[in-house]
Amino acid sequence: MHLPDFIDHTHLKPTATLSEIQHLCEEAKRFGFHAVCVNGSHVSLASEELKNTKVKIAAVVGFPLGAMSTEAKIFEAKDCVKNGADEIDMVINIGWLKSNEDDRVRNEIISIKQGIGDKILKVILETCYLTTSEKEKACILAVEAGADFVKTSTGFGSGGATFEDVTLMKRMVGDKVKIKASGGIKDKETALKYIALGVSRIGTSSGPALLN
Template sequence: MDLADHIDHTNLKATATMDDIQKLCDEAKTQGFYAVCVNGCHVSLAKKALENSKVKLAAVIGFPLGAMSTKTKVFEAKDCVLNGADEIDMVINIGWLKSKMYEAVGNEIQAIKLAIGDKILKVILETCYLTDAEKEKACSLSVEAGANFVKTSTGFGSGGATFEDVILMKRVVGNKAKIKASGGIKDKETALKYIELGVSRIGTSSGPTLLK
């Protein structure tokens, strides 16, 4: 098992400079990470930096709160794909989910998936804010809407990935969607444990440390 091939090497900081994004992409190429994950404004730069490499490019949308209008998220997703993103990591509308506006939540995910076509869509649940029942519902809605992945966290909430959440998510999605664990994964042992639990992708800013 190649750990590097499971890693989305990530820098989503507000303070990330052009040099930081270039460094992120260089590290991803050197270490053989699966993808880099960046904010929308950095997609063009990252695309250029990753030229002639196998590293995929993921962009976050509706980040980190998920509370933008659906139209805004759809536009953002299309824009990122237009600029070279291979994958979209969207934040679910947490307030709608908690208001039991399930149709609206599902329709939004579906609209974004439709907008990006055959590109990979990961739905960030931000599990730290949800009850177990809400996590289950979010997973079901994501699968029904055609998402390729469900993802634990943004890394900007009050908590990150947990083994318990991944077990719950795996139970709901089965083989109908993949799972990405992110938020607070800083050592190799933890990363390997997540993979053992059925995670296909690890989102982390500590990629090079994980491989040591």
């Protein structure tokens, strides 16, 4: 188990400067992280900084609220891929999920997955806003829609990843899709516990500190 392979090195703050994104990419190269995770406006820069390296680019879509139109999310996802993104981390429409609009939630994920072709799609559930049954349902819908990952959190909600939520997600998805834990993961011990619970990816802005 090589810990850097699990890490999406993340900077999603609205205040992120171009030099900070360049620094993020430099650290990702130096530490051998799996990917950087950035907002859509920074994908082109990250692509330039990371060309001819193994580091992937993950871009967030519908972030952080998930409440924009499906058409807007599809356009955003396609635009990110066009600019160099290898992976898309999309936020589900939480209000639709809570309204039992299961078909709309599922179809939105399907449409985005179709829009990005063979690129990786991670579906952010934002578990801090969901009941247990809603978390279970969100996992099922993501699997049915052909997502590659379910992901706990944006890091911008009222809470981040928890061991309980990851355990629930693993129980629901098994080996059908992978799991990404993100939000509040700041030390190696915590990261390793998530991996032991079955997580394939850790989203964190504390990657270098986590390794040290």
